[in-house]
Amino acid sequence: MQLNEEAAMRNKGITVASLKGIGSNMLLVIFKVIIGLSSHSIAIILDAVNNLTDILSSVLTVAGTRLAGKRADKEHPFGHGRIEYITTMAIAFIILSAGLISLKESVEHILHPVTSTFALTDLLIISAAIIVKIFMGFYFRKEGKRWQSDALSASAVDALYDAFLTGATLVSSLLVYFFRFDIQGYVGAVIGICIIRAAIGIVHDMYNHLIGIRADDTLVRKLKETIASYPHVGGVYDLILNSYGPGETIGSVHISLPDTLTIADVHPLNKRIASDIYDKFGIVMTIGVYAENQNDLKALQIKKELDDILSLYPHVLQIHAFYVQECEKTIYYDLIFDFDEPDPRGALESIEKELQKRIPEYRQFAILDTDFSN
Structure with missing residues (x-):
């Protein structure tokens, strides 16, 4: 198979995976925003914001893959492949911003708490969101390895983090539902810190790619x-x-x-x-x-x-x-x-x-x- 055919297949594979991620995250954002606003849950609203950044990340992945796939030209004789590293870096900064926002809003919620209320259907939807995120994480990991895409691999890390963090949100929601014990501000703060940590790791990896590291x-x-x-x-x-x-x-x-x-x-x-x-x-x-x-x-x-x-x-x-x-x-x-x-x-x-x-x-x-x- 010619290299340009392999590149076209790779670009198509990354685009398809990213579009699936956009569709899944869009549904999660809609449901989480509805639940978060109706229940006054800061943790769920921040979880929705985090999924919104995932959508933007997938859009950047598609755009970066398209640009990176451009043929070499006189000004860029080595091609445009490093654009993927740049877009992955941009995705990391988006994730970092989401983590900082989550941390800020959570601290405010701790200082000025608002009582949350949940319906059983809310808890079921949150549980379904965890399953969706786990599936997305393993799917992105597989496709990232298959197509050698750092952007998809970064999305895999983010999705599995989201599953863990949404699980923490579910636990805090169950405490409110059964015991009227609200720790969602603290859960939101933990979510923010974990998101920040994941983003810093991705930035570090992409920094190494752009600067140049020792060959494997x-x-x-x-x-x-x-x-x-x-x-x-x-x-x-x-x-x-x-x-x-x-x-x-x-x-x-x-x-x-x-x-x-x-x-x-x-x-x-x-x-x-x-x-x-x-x-x-x-x-x-x-x-x-x-x-x-x-x-x-x-x-x-x-x-x-x-x-x-x-x-x-x-x-x-x-x-x-x-x-x-x-x-x-x-x-x-x-x-x-x-x-x-x-x-x-x-x-x-x-x-x-x-x-x-x-x-x-x-x-x-x-x-x-x-x-x-x-």
Whole structure:
């Protein structure tokens, strides 16, 4: 199946799920507003407001999915996939606003209580609302995983929170109905705090997506194993993955190859690897090459000297791209320090100076690299 067909199916799946959510939440809002106003229940009214924000969240999910599905253009050559992260962030702020409003209104109700009254039908409708929300939560979770949609996954979290919070509302309503004991203001405050907490978690996740986080360790391992399985590949380094939206990943990697290979050997090898990565993982991968000295005793001697120096630096994670160009008397290598190294640049300069003392006839071309992936 072509990728554009898969994207169209994904957009349709997310839209259908969101529209179902809009319809379900609309019914819940209507019933809860009627019950809340007739019974003077602050907890139920706030629960209705929370469902109203769910409707707006679903509308944003549909709009975000449509915009994210737009084709790449001259101004946005990487496509529009990250719009989904932005709309999910907007959904989180809507949820956060609902939580703050709920908390404020609940505190006012605690300070200035109003007696609530419920009919048995009200309690039955609230019970039905809990069942609906549980169903919606698991449905959104399933569809979120199926279509790799953070927005639907956020809606799943919100729906299951709603089920729990509506359950608390039901308990407080039962206390009023049977014992005339009203704790709905306190229940509303708990609802507000829980909603705020859920929203902050979603904001944190989307913030990480937008800023950029370390690639998944399992994916990195599979990618490196696939690349390393090709003949002549001596090592896989500098793997970088950039996400431009769900299912839209562009990456780069370096491989080390024997310096005895010709460009005519390297070119088809790179093409096969890139094609394989795209077919298996859907990732557009750019592949760079490092040369490896073959049967060069001088290069081995220099490498040993460098390893001895590096053993004195506990924050060195890796050395790669090591190559000695004998005709130019030049040593090439890249170093990666862990993030606990206070002065990576200074440490690299010290390493270069020490190696220069030991092997003064060679110049060095050293690069400070970053630990992008394990």
